[in-house]
Amino acid sequence: MELKQETRERALIVAPNGVIDHDSAPAFEEQLHKVLKSADDGALSLIIDMKDIEYMSTVGLRVLMRVSKRAREASVDIKVAGMNACMCEIFKISRFDKVMQVFDTVDAALAG
Amino acid sequence: MLVRFWGTRGSIPKAMRAEVVRSKVIAALVAADGRRFDSETAVARFVDEELEMPVAGTYGGATSCVEVDGGEGDFLVCDMGSGFREFGIDAARRMAEGHSKTFNIFMSHMHWDHIMGFPFFGPSFDPEVKIRFFGGHDDLEEALRRQQEEISFPVPFEWLKANIEFNKVVPGETVEVGGYQVSTVKQYHSHDSYGYRFEAGGKSLVYSTDSEHKDDDPESEDMFVEFFRDADLVIFDTMYSLLDAWTIKQDWGHSSNVVAVDLCSRAGAHRVAMFHHEPIHDDADIHRVHTETIRYEELIGRNSRLEVLCAYDGMEVAL
Ligand SMILES: [Zn+2]
Ligand SMILES: [Zn+2]
Numbered sequence: 001m002e003l004k005q006e007t008r009e010r011a012l013i014v015a016p017n018g019v020i021d022h023d024s025a026p027a028f029e030e031q032l033h034k035v036l037k038s039a040d041d042g043a044l045s046l047i048i049d050m051k052d053i054e055y056m057s058t059v060g061l062r063v064l065m066r067v068s069k070r071a072r073e074a075s076v077d078i079k080v081a082g083m084n085a086c087m088c089e090i091f092k093i094s095r096f097d098k099v100m101q102v103f104d105t106v107d108a109a110l111a112g
Numbered sequence: 113m114l115v116r117f118w119g120t121r122g123s124i125p126k127a128m129r130a131e132v133v134r135s136k137v138i139a140a141l142v143a144a145d146g147r148r149f150d151s152e153t154a155v156a157r158f159v160d161e162e163l164e165m166p167v168a169g170t171y172g173g174a175t176s177c178v179e180v181d182g183g184e185g186d187f188l189v190c191d192m193g194s195g196f197r198e199f200g201i202d203a204a205r206r207m208a209e210g211h212s213k214t215f216n217i218f219m220s221h222m223h224w225d226h227i228m229g230f231p232f233f234g235p236s237f238d239p240e241v242k243i244r245f246f247g248g249h250d251d252l253e254e255a256l257r258r259q260q261e262e263i264s265f266p267v268p269f270e271w272l273k274a275n276i277e278f279n280k281v282v283p284g285e286t287v288e289v290g291g292y293q294v295s296t297v298k299q300y301h302s303h304d305s306y307g308y309r310f311e312a313g314g315k316s317l318v319y320s321t322d323s324e325h326k327d328d329d330p331e332s333e334d335m336f337v338e339f340f341r342d343a344d345l346v347i348f349d350t351m352y353s354l355l356d357a358w359t360i361k362q363d364w365g366h367s368s369n370v371v372a373v374d375l376c377s378r379a380g381a382h383r384v385a386m387f388h389h390e391p392i393h394d395d396a397d398i399h400r401v402h403t404e405t406i407r408y409e410e411l412i413g414r415n416s417r418l419e420v421l422c423a424y425d426g427m428e429v430a431l
Contacts, residue, residue, distance in 0.1 A: 057412065058354065058374050062327050065358055086411055093404045094370050095355035 003031045005038075009110050012039040017052035020060030029063040036067060040074045047109045051082035061094060068100060077101075081109040113315045113431040114181040115345060119174030119195020120423040122322075122351045122366070122388035123225050126173030132394065139167045165424075166395035172425025174198065175225040176321060176388060178347060180310055186214040186290040190308065190319040190347075195425060196229025204234050213240050216290045218281075219247035220321055221305035222255035230256060231265050241274035246281050246289065248296055248306035253278045281306070297339045299323035300332070301365035309339060315431040318346040318381075321388045324365045325375065327358050333375065340379035344431040347423065348372040350386040350405070369405040376418050377409065383419040385429065398422060 004015040014035050020028050032048075039046040048064075056064075064080070071078040081103040083091065091097045103109035119125075143163055149155045159168045175193030182188065187203060189196070207213055215235070220226055235241045245252060257269040281287060283298045283306070292310045299305045300323065307320035318340055325333060340346050351366040369386060376384040386405060389398050402422035409420050421429065 055412075058370055061354070062358070065327070089407065089411060093354075093408045094368075095353040099355060099359070 003035060005035060007042075007044065010044055011047050011110055012042065012044045013047045013049055013106055015049040015052055019054050020056040020063070022057070022059055025059040025063055028060065029066065032063065032067045033070065036071055036074070036076060036078075039071075039076050045077035045079065046071060047079045047081055047106055049082050049106050050080055050087060051084070053087060054084070055086055056090065058094070061090070061096060064096070064100065079103060079109040079112070081106045113310075113312060113317060113344075114183070115317060115347075115429045115431065116179040116181055117195075117385075117423045117425060117427045118177035118179060118199040119191075119193040119229070120171060120387055120389055120425055120427075121173050121175050121193075121225075121391060122349075123175070124391050125175050125194045125225075125228075126391045128170060128173065136167055139163075143167065164399065166399045169424065170395050171389055171398045171422070173391075174425050175228065176220070177229060178319060180292070180317060182291060182312060184212075186212045186216050188290055188292065188310070189215060189217045191220055191226045191321070192217065192229040192233070193225050193227075194229050197232040200229075200233040200235055204238075207235070207238075207241075213238065214242045214244065214290070216244050216246065218294070218308050218319070219245060219249070219252055220299075220307065220319070221247075221301060221303060222249065222252060223302075223322065224259075226322070227255060227259055231260055231267065236272045236274045236276070239273040239275075243274050243276045244289075245276070245278045246287075246294070247278075248281055248283065248298060249304065250280070281308075295339075297336070300326060305365070307339065309343070316343045316345075317431060318343045320347060321349045322365055323349050323367060324357070324363070325367050325371050336375055337379045340376055340381050343376075343379065343381040345383045345385060345421075345429060346372075346376050346379075346381045347385045347387045348376065349388045350401075351388045351390050353401075369401055370408060373405060373409045373412065373418065373420065377412060377416075380416055381418060383421055383429070385421040385423045385427075387423045389423075 006013050068078050079101040174195035176191040177193045177195030178190045180188040260269045281296045283296045286295045292312045295309045297307045305322040310317045349367045350369040350372050352368050354368040354370040357368040406420045
């Protein structure tokens with residue numbers, strides 16, 4: 001999996017795509033840890049643009065949890081943006097919406 | 113096989129308070145909206161068909177106790193939480209009508225909420241009764257004797273008249289007990305806990321409570337998926353939200369509704385029963401989590417559908 005990346009207004013924005021499941025989760029995690037390091041090195045915040053993520057099982061949530069824990073340790077601000085309706089519901093049901101900063105769009109995440 | 117839930121709450125019994133009853137009555141009258149009913153039957157129909165679970169009923173507050181009723185033969189029970197007292201009263205009635213006086217009791221572990229019903233179990237004073245305990249722990253007998261020491265309870269274990277025996281079961285091995293093939297799995301919980309799979313007449317039931325599924329142990333997850341494989345019903349510890357189970361309540365030994373659906377769906381189980389309800393939660397909270405869990409199952413949308421039940425004291429499920 002290659003993550004699309006761009007830097008805007010002191011934020012590193014990454015856009016994973018497809019389905020995050022048992023098979024794709026390890027690569028997803030590796031990539032996220034890499035971009036987290038880039039964000040840390042460049043003193044940038046990290047925005048995960050989820051608009052091209054169709055669906056993420058708990059394996060994917062687990063990756064997000066580990067990466068956000070690492071981000072907290074490194075004092076990197078991490079945000080999630082642009083989730084589809086299905087992902088919004090999964091975040092709500094799992095209560096992930098209570099700990100992760102969730103925004104409707106990348107622009108809102110940049111402003112927020 | 114009929115599965116009867118005598119206690120479904122986790123950690124400590126929860127009694128219903130006056131203001132809760134009052135709020136249910138108010139909600140029911142508001143829902144009736146001034147309607148007139150011409151008979152008690154019509155009222156009962158309104159209550160059963162039009163009111164939601166948290167208004168018309170309750171999940172109850174007794175702790176873990178589940179009976180597996182095969183219709184004939186010995187009694188089979190999982191755990192002896194506070195619901196076990198109620199079960200004992202009903203068992204005495206059935207024994208008076210000719211039921212077998214042998215109890216096969218499978219113990220997940222010996223935390224208080226799973227053993228506190230035993231000192232109040234009437235049949236243990238009947239010399240014709242035989243109680244056969246099964247469990248994975250070496251100190252099961254010690255735990256039951258200790259809970260009836262004088263400092264905590266007036267009736268010592270030695271005074272019990274029933275014939276009581278203790279049998280150790282081993283994970284990975286299958287034993288035949290009272291016509292059921294029973295296999296055992298070791299679970300992650302303080303001082304360990306054990307889950308059981310019962311099979312008879314082509315039906316299968318899994319009792320898996322007080323079991324934490326760690327977020328970084330895919331091998332253990334695969335093992336549980338195999339243990340739950342194609343089960344007709346899995347009784348699953350759904351005490352916490354996924355977030356709590358993975359963060360602030362990590363290592364507290366319990367699991368979540370989301371992991372229940374994930375594992376049972378992967379296993380191709382037919383039904384899952386949410387169990388070991390958080391005592392902080394009231395009926396409305398549990399009902400909301402149940403609704404969300406049904407929705408989560410729809411969202412992850414696998415081909416074979418998993419029916420999500422939410423256990424309540426008094427619920428019966430026919431397999
Ligand atoms: Zn318990
Ligand atoms: Zn326990």
